Amino acid sequence: MSMTGEKYVGMGLAMASSMLIGASFVLTKKGLMNTSAKYGSASDSFAYFRNWIWWCGMVVMGLGELSNFAAYSFAPAVLVTPLGALxxxxxxxxxxxxxxxxxxxxxxxxxALCLLGSMVIILHAPEDEKIESVDEIFRLCLRPWFLLYTIAVTLFSLIMIFKVAPKYGRSNPLIYISICSLVGSLTVTACKGFGIALKLTFAGNNQLTHVSTYVFAFTVALCIVVQMNYFNKALEVFSTNIVNPIYYVFFTTATILASITLFRGLSKTDTVDITSLICGFLTIFIGVFLLNTCKAELAATDKCMADSINLREIRTIDHESSDSVGLLESHHRQSSFHHDSPIALSPEEEQAALSRSSETLTPGTLRYADRHSIQV
Incomplete structure (x- = not known):
């Protein structure tokens, strides 16, 4: 297969991956909602394991991740990674x-902006160098510029993990996100190396006898553990409306930088294509930001509606309480002017006042009743 043909195969796999992963989110959430409605809590009791919709979501997500992994074997990361916005x-x-x-x-x-940016990137993405063996891509990783990039990412991540994150990680989202984004760029590079090894092996050129294959496999496992650990930390502390757009921008930028450094992907690309790629990336970034702004707007609207409903309920309760207090005060004033022959409430009035008081007493009502020895 030609390099152009492989590029379009990778593009198709990346788009299929995005569709499967996007659908898996909805299936998983639907399963969790059904489980919560049936059993109460879905996560505390792991009741979602008994829901077939949740399992369908997990299977679809697994297929999506496999498709994404395969896409890196055929197409450049400059093309595959931004398509994740789909x-x-x-x-x-x-x-x-x-x-x-x-x-x-x-x-x-x-x-609409995400779709537009994706189309621009598809039309102008460069092609990778043709790789004949896993050792060849390993030698590319030993090039001075990529080696310098790897060392810089490793040192930066270690400093952030052991020095900065323990002190400031819970106050600044950029700390956790920068760690998982930069480590994630190495994950993508290792995934590409391991994926190429498997692709060549399935094509009849066995790469499982090469040490490089296992170096890439170990790097993938290690980087994924670190990446997901700090991504989950970021989600635990900060809103998804903050984490998702920042992570997407950081991760995509770091991955593209790593890919360009490794394969010199833009060295044979003209100025028009480079400019178009940058515009495509920026368009997708803005689209993702607007999508998350949409979520924030809906959350704020729902909160305002809930607050408005609660405020109306509080006013209703206070109004009923005031009626009860007024009736009790009237009774007390009349009693104070007629100590010898107190005026008693009718049974119906007394029952209504006591009933409203017991249901809607506020701290002010209780203080008044206690001060005047009125039993409610």
Whole structure:
């Protein structure tokens, strides 16, 4: 297969991966919602293991990740990584259909920009060098510029992990996100090396006898553990509306930088294509930002509506409480002027006042009743 043919195979795998992963988010959430409705808590009791929709989501996600892994074996990371934004679009559209979630005009504009940016990148992405063996890509990793990049990422990550993150990680989202983004760029590079080894092996050129294959496999496992650990830390502390767009921009930028350094992907690309790629990246970045802004807008609107409802309920309760207090005060004043022959409430009035008081007593009502020895 020609390099151009492999590029389009990788592009197809990347797009299929985005669609599968986007659909898996909706299936997984639907399964969790059904489980919560049936058993109460879905995560505490692991009841979602009994839900077939949740399992469908997990299977679809696994297929999506496999497709994404295979895409790096055929197409340059400059093309594959930005196409991951399509999963956000697929997830948003399917969530609006099957979960009843809303997409604001801002969110629709974000989806359109992601599609536009993806098309620009597809049309102008460069091709990788032709790789004949896993040892060849390992030698590319030993080039001075990429070796310098790897050392810089490793030192930066170690300093952030052991010095900066323990002190400032929970106050600044850039700390956790920078760690998982930079380590993630090495994950993608190692994935590409390991994926090429498997592709060549399946094509009849056995690469499992090469030490380089296992070096890449070990690097993939190690980097994924570090990457996911700090990504989960970021999600635990900060809002997804903050983490997702920042992580996407950082991870995509770091991955593209690593790929260009490794393969010199832009050395044979003209100025028009380079400019178009940069514009495509920026368009996708803005689209992802608008999509997450849409989520923030919906969350803020829902919170305002809930606060408004709660405020109306509080005012209703206070009004009923005031009526009860007024009735009790009236009774007390009348009693104070007629000590010898106190005026008693009718049974119906007394029962109504006591009933409202017991249901809607506020701290002010209780203090008044206690001060005047009124039993409520």
């Amino acid at each position: 999963s956000v679009i697929v997830g948003a559209i399917l969530a609006s259909i099957f979960l009843g979630e809303r997409i604001t005009p801002t969110g629709k504009a974000g989806c």
